[in-house]
Amino acid sequence: MEEKRIREIAERVISDDRDLFLVDVKVKGNEGNQKVLIFVDGDNGISIDQCSKISRQVGAEVEEEDFMKGKYTLEVSSPGLDFPIMLHRQYVKNIGRSLVVETVEGEKVEGELKEVKDEAIELNCNQEMRSLKFEEIKQSKVKVSFK
Template sequence: MEEERKIRTLAEKAISESDELFIVDVKVKGNSGNQKVLVFVDGDNGISIDACSKISRMVGAEMEEEDFMPGKYTLEVSSPGLDYPLTLHRQYVKNVGRSLVVETLEGTNIEGELLKVGKDEIFLKGPAEKRSIKFEEIKQSKVKVSFK
C-alpha cells in the first residue's frame, strides 16, 4: 500500500539518528477518512515510551505537512509487543535466550529456547534435541510468554 510505504519512510527518517532502533511494521487500517495508522518500532535493547512519543510527534508532523492521509486518522507508535510475530532477523537476534514457538510452513509447531541466529537459520533447543530451522521454512515465530 502506497500510504504504508510513505509512512515507513517518514518513520525511518524519524529514527535515523539511532543505530539501535528499527521499524518492524507499518499498517494502515480502517476506511478512508477514519483510519488507524500503526507504526511498530523496536530496539536492540527495547524501546522507551519517550522514544515512541518522539517518533510519533515527528511522523505526525510530517504527515500533516505532506497531507497524504485523506480525512481523519489516528497515529499510534509503539513496540510490537510479545504477541506480535518476529519478522526481522534483528528481532530474532534480540530474543536469543528466550523460548519461541515456531510454526513451520508445513504446519508443525516447534517450541524451544532460541540458542543462536545464523544468516539463514535459527537454532532451537527443545526438550529432547537441538535443531536448526531455515528462515524460509518458518511461517511464523512468537516469543513464548511464561509467567513464572
C-alpha cells in the same frame, strides 16, 4: 501509497538512533477514518518517551505533506510479545528466550533460541538442537511464561 510513504518517513525519523528499527507499518480503516500503526523496536527495547517522540515527528511530516485524506489516528508502539517475530534483528534480540515456531508445513516447534545465523535459527528443544531455515518458518512468537 500511504503505508509506503509512512514507512519511509518512519525509517528516516528513527535512522538517527542505531539501536532502533522499524518492524511494521499498518494502515487500517476507511479513507477519512483511518488508524496508522507504527511498530518500532530496539536492540535494548524502546521507551514510551521514544515512541512519543517518533509519533510527534512522523505526525508532523504526515501533516506537512498532507497525503492522508480526512481524519486519522497515529499510534507508535513496540510490537509486543504476542506480535510475530518478523525480522532477523528481532531473532537476535530474543536469543535466550523460548519461542514457538510454526513451520510452513504446519509443525509447531518449541524451544529456547540459542543462535541466529544468516539463513537459520538454532533452537534447543528438550536438550536436542534443532535448526530451522528462515524459508521453513511461517511464524515465530516469543513464548510468554508467568513463572
